[in-house]
Amino acid sequence: MRVRVLLNKGCWSAVFAASAGLTLAGCGGGEANPPAVSIEQSGSPAATAPVSTTPPAVQPSVEVTASNSVETPANPATPAPEQPTTPAQLTSMQQPSGGAVPATNAPAQGAADMQINAGQNAAAGQPELPPPLTAAELAAEMDLDNVPNGTPTELLTYMNNLTAVPFPDNATPQELRQFATKVYSNVITAADKLLLGQGASSEERRDAVQFKFNAYEMLIQILPNQAEQIRQERIQFAQNIAQSNDPEVSRFARLFLFEQMLAQFAAGEPSLFQPVLEDSRFIIEDPNADIMHFGVAENAATVFARMGHTNEAVSILTMMKNSFTGAKDEKLAARAKELDDMIMQYRILGTMMAAANGDEAAEDQLVAAIRAWIATKPKDDLEPLQMLSTIEMQMEDYRKMQLARKLANLMLEFYGNHPDPQVVESVNISFSNAEKRTGLIAKPFVVEGNNMNGTPFDWSQYKGKWVLVDFWATWCPICIEEMENIKQVYQKYRAKGFEVVSVNLDDDPRARSAFFQSNALPWPTVVSADPDNTGFKDPNAQRCGVEALPFLVFVGPDGTVVEINPRGERLEELLQSVLNQGAGGVRSLSNPSVGAMQQVPGATAPANRGQGVPAQQVPSTAEADVSLKVVR
DSSP states (O other): OOEESSSOGGGOOHHHHHHHTTTOOOTTTOOOOOOOOOOOOOOOOOOOSOOOSSOOOOOOOSOOOOOTTOOOOSOTTSOOOOOOOBTTBOOOOOOOOSTTOOOOOOOOOOHHHHHHHHHHHHHTTOOOOOOOOOHHHHHHHHTTTOOOOOOHHHHHHHHHHHHHOOOOTTSOHHHHHHHHHHHHHHHHHHHHHHHHSSSOOHHHHHHHHHHHHHHHHHHHHHOGGGHHHHHHHHHHHHHHHTTOSOHHHHHHHHHHHHHHHHHHHHTTOGGGHHHHHHHHHHHHHOTTOOHHHHHHHHHHHHHHHHTTOHHHHHHHHHHHHHHHTTOSSHHHHHHHHTHHHHHHHHHHHHHHHHHHTTOHHHHHHHHHHHHHHHHTSOTTOOHHHHHHHHHHHHHHHTTOHHHHHHHHHHHHHHHTTOSSHHHHHHHHHHHHHHHHHHTOBTSBOOOOSBOTTSSBOOGGGGTTSEEEEEEEOTTOHHHHHHHHHHHHHHHHHGGGTEEEEEEEOOSOHHHHHHHHHHOOOSSOEEBOSOTTSOGGGSHHHHHHTOOEESEEEEEOTTSBEEEEOOOTHHHHHHHHHHHHHGGGHHHHTSSOOOGGGGGOTTOSSGGGTTOSOOGGGOOOGGGSOOTTOOOO
């Protein structure tokens, strides 16, 4: 995406942001990583099936001892901070909430705080607190060299106490790594003792499995040099217990393995398309499905949408709604009721991609779908406005100017009379800017202002050349990233008549000066000649309706605009086209063929072509790797 300055784009709908985020790039956005798939934990009723007396369990085959060469964070025992919950990022694995095991406590106040408090207490005439324990003293006090035997309840309590221990903050990183490694290795050992023992209930066995999975995850973070070995051991453990006669344990392991397969699919393995789709259906149709199944299936739908397969995403969500509506579990039933909105948004996303890829019928369908969605929302809900504004800009990037104008008109129609005058003002400005941007094509273009040395910039010297005008600012990292692509194209095509002009939109000239002290551009940079009208008030930006960066304008030899925002690979594609066609290519490219885009139905921004998985290339079941298909 490009970063906008009028509406708060951080408030997009969670569904659209999660889906489109994979292929959008812009200031504050950037390339999205494959979704963090993880099972949402919750306590569930104990299963009535008999408990296996010889549950499969795998002793750690990896020697998880610390190595001096391992680089770790300052406190390797602290998990990475949780990301906001979205359809693409479910909550991280939590500690078991069922049985006799309480939720994991937050780490206690650190030793440094204790020392400070001790001084304060002494000054107040109160007894001083004892000095904090060192890592070695704490390990000895906890007797980390001996994992006790005991009943299932005692072992679960031991695991819970281990994971709740406050890690010493007066230790070196190496000492912390060794301490944390011992703690989580002991959790694995205790879990195995419970699983291999007698008398544990199904729920207790499931809790032990969850503790073991969590310990594996922590060791992967603590010991990056051994991370792949630990991951493989965790998968082997899951595959073994997936065959357990205990339904609670088996179900948890199968869902975990499904999410491993889902993560591989999200990372770009198209051969897993059919297995993931089929296993999603089995997860939803499980007669014992609970909120954990719901979260995993919802995650699968989001992955499909992010990969560009919105029809499959909608199919999964619709099946979930049909299966879980009216469930006895109130939380599950409530989540099912919320799916209608997500289904509508995914349908909008799919229609948007179809329109971007040249389906003219989808353009009217997109407008109608957005209208229908807005009708379901209260007037004070601005979520549709954020999404609508974003899609409008995407259609500009795909050179669908007529559709972009229709979407801008929708913004004005539905929100131009909003009760909040600030919303009205913002919508009016966005509508005006959209009209300016979509009206640039085939119109004369001019750049005015000063060179960096304060002399007037001469636009006339570029007549007869192909010129890219790059609006940017030093505070926009994606602008800087895009410049590297522009430099490569510039060096390759400059001899053929291609030129670049930068228009800097920094409000603070000191930031610009600091940038150029350590960076150089092989083309001129233009700044506002009026010190009172800088940044987005720059006259050049005002004429073009610039409200997001980076913003690019490609101008032909006759001085008229050929295209806006030819980012990434599109810039060279465009140059090759116009150089091959000559001056006659200007008008024909004002609304170019979308043939190239038809290869990437998963993309939602031209800057990232090739990242999506083409729907027409989805493999057949016979071609699919089903090594992880264990949900059945």
